[in-house]
Each structure stands twice: as C-alpha cells, then as structure tokens.
Amino acid sequence: MKAHRFSLLAFLISGSHVYAQSCSNITTEGGWQGVASISYYAYMGSACNCGHGNEDAANWQGNTGAALGIGQGYYSGAVNQILFNGNMASGQPNCGTGCGSCYELQTTGVDAYNSGTGPGSSITVMVVDACYNNNGAPNWCTSTTGGPDDFGCTVHFDIDTDPTAYNPTPPVPVGKDGTQWANGGQFVQYRPVACPPAMASAFSRDCTGDCPA
Secondary structure, rough: OOOOOOOOOOOEEEEEEEEEEOOOOOOOOOHHHHHHHHEEEEOOOOOOOOOOOOHHHHHHOOOOOOHHHHOOEEEEEOOHHHOOOEEOOOOOEOOOOOOEEEEEEEEEEEEEOOOOOOOOOOEEEEEEOOOOOOOOOOOOOOOOOOOOOOOOOOOOOEEEOOOOOOOOOOOOOOOOOOOOOOOOEEEEEEEEOOOOHHHHHHHHOOHHHHHHO
C-alpha cells in the first residue's frame, strides 16, 4: 500500500475548533474516487424511504441483519448531498439517485484528531439515507452544498453501526479483516462498488417502491 502523505503542521481551523488533519492532507491511491470524512450513528431514518414510509431504516436492515453481514464489514448509512443527489423540494434531500448504491471505504490511518485506525481496513456501505447538516456540532454533512465540511472534505458517510437500537452511543464499525475502527473522525478512501446480493435484494424489496422513479 502506498504511503499517505500529509503534513502534521497543517491545521484546519473551523470556528472555535482546530483539527490536526483534513481531507486535503491525504493523497488518494490509484483506483479510489477520493477521500471522505465519516461518522457513526445508531437508528437512522431513511430519506430513501426504506421501511415503507415509516422512517424506519433500522427495522428493514435489522430484520435481515444476518444476511447483510452487519458487524462483518457491511453496513447501511447516509451520505451528503453531493453523492445522495436528492430532491430538495421539501427542504431536505429525499429519494436521491444515490439511494441503494454501495461504496467501499478503506481506512487511511489518519483521522481529524490523531493517528486513527491503521490503513487498509475496509467496509462496504449501502446508501439508504441523506446526511443532514447538524447546527452547533462539527459540520460533517453540508447536505445542500456538497462541502467542504469543517474537516476539508466534500464527501461524508454517516454509518449506521447499530440498526436495531435507538440513539445509544453507536458502536464503531468492524472491518472485513476484523479490525475495530477508531471512534469518530476517521478519514477514508472511497469508491463505488457492486452491492452484495443480499443487500441489493433487501433494498429492492423494502425501499425502492416508496420513492418515485
């Protein structure tokens, strides 16, 4: 794996926050689309209308969790508007063209605060939701503009790591190699990939009928 080049002297300053690293400090390897920031969440509503209109993405994924391999490197989650590309008529992205797409995310060994999880661990994330701006908190999502966020990234993934729970402290993802990822602030390389058949089937059954074509 190629070494990532970043400057420990480069600081990204946003409001009262100072972050030691940003997406702009990380060199993307060949074959990857870019670098993104990530966060974790538990119990996620669905701007792709998974769960037949009841904002309950947790149930459709949780009920098929064994097949989808949650906790084994396969997750659902939200992306910001630059990848979600949703209808903004309601003021928030909804039924985006990104719904049901999958991305492989790979740790870079860097996060916004320190060294992060070592490089090379990967997960697959299916897009089932839009990541919204969170006023008063670090601006990860920049949903309506596509970034950059407070961490210098134009793309953000908010990963649902516990689809059967309601707002506990979310667990961290576990990579396909068994690596437990660090808690928050990770920078990852990302690229589009084919969705695993079980995830694609669950999405087709529980989500697409609720969004207009």
